Amino acid sequence: MKLGKGVEWCTHICGMLALVPEGKGLSTDALADFFEVPSAYLAKQMQLMRRAGIVESVRGKGGGYRLALSVDAITLLDIVQAIEGPSPAFRCTEIRQNGPCGLKRKDCKNPCEIASAFAEAEEVYREALRAKTIAVINAEAAANGSPEHFMEVAQWVQKQVS
Amino acid sequence: MKLGKGVEWCTHICGMLALVPEGKGLSTDALADFFEVPSAYLAKQMQLMRRAGIVESVRGKGGGYRLALSVDAITLLDIVQAIEGPSPAFRCTEIRQNGPCGLKRKDCKNPCEIASAFAEAEEVYREALRAKTIAVINAEAAANGSPEHFMEVAQWVQKQVS
DNA sequence: TTTATCCGGATATCAAATATCCGATTTGAG
DNA sequence: CTCAAATCGGATATTTGATATCCGGATAAA
Structure with a gap:
């Protein structure tokens, strides 16, 4: 039960990118310097952020990253899902279908009570993160x-931008 | 953001142990057979459960595991914390103290807004799991x-117990 | 005494997170 | 046109944690 460092980094970075003037951007190196994190690895995280549509990139000299959305349209959940992916923390392997008393596949159309309980808990977690915008x-x-x-x-x- | 397999296994196992008659127990091998999970590894998870006080063990021939608490005193949160440990999923490395604009240590007595937001989200997550007992x-x-x-x-x- | 069981530690294996590097491409500036 | 700065994608280490196995010791019932 652990979130990658990219989540912390990118959340702080979004807060900073909010200060970047329209039409400008900050390079990966500048961001890495600002927070003292490894530049090459941060670059990978920023690519995930870009693919998720949270930031946009400008290539070439003078380019860099800036927010692709307004600060009240970016939530902590967006960032977590961009970095961590969509898969839930609890992984149900359907062990109720195993062993001497295993259920038949066809009797397991609905998730089991345990999987449902964890799914509900993760949903309230996501809801809490969804309520927190960068703004x-x-x-x-x-x-x-x-x-x-x-x-x-x-x-x-x-x-940086001048 | 991933929970270990032990969480799924041990939750199902707690549900089963609720059916064990007073004074009896189920061995690790029996539990492993029932769910078709690796016995030696399950043994490790059960040790964590025992140290957390959720199950109790009886050593020697005829021994095994049984619940140490009533089914309405064991929550999903107890199991998660027994297996995963107490550390939060979001790890704040205080990068606000890094770099050219890093804050001084003494100005960081309170957690930053980002760390607080994640802590709140994890708290509602735990609250949801705390509400679900084995009962x-x-x-x-x-x-x-x-x-x-x-x-x-x-x-x-x-x-098994006869 | 034998057998079944938990206990703790050591160790091996495997997958994921972390981290680095490089070649390709894009773009602004000289 | 050329050079330098920057992202992009892929390949590849390195490190860490999850998964898994094994063994020697202790315990207790038969």
């Missing part, structure tokens, strides 16, 4: 953090 | 399944 996260961060730090970050972004 | 699961299974199959399983258990 919300950034608003909370602005409320809790110092204005000085915010300016510092904003100026760093400015320097 | 509930078994009641649902009894309601959905055929009485014939229930008898078949009960008789198999009888044969």
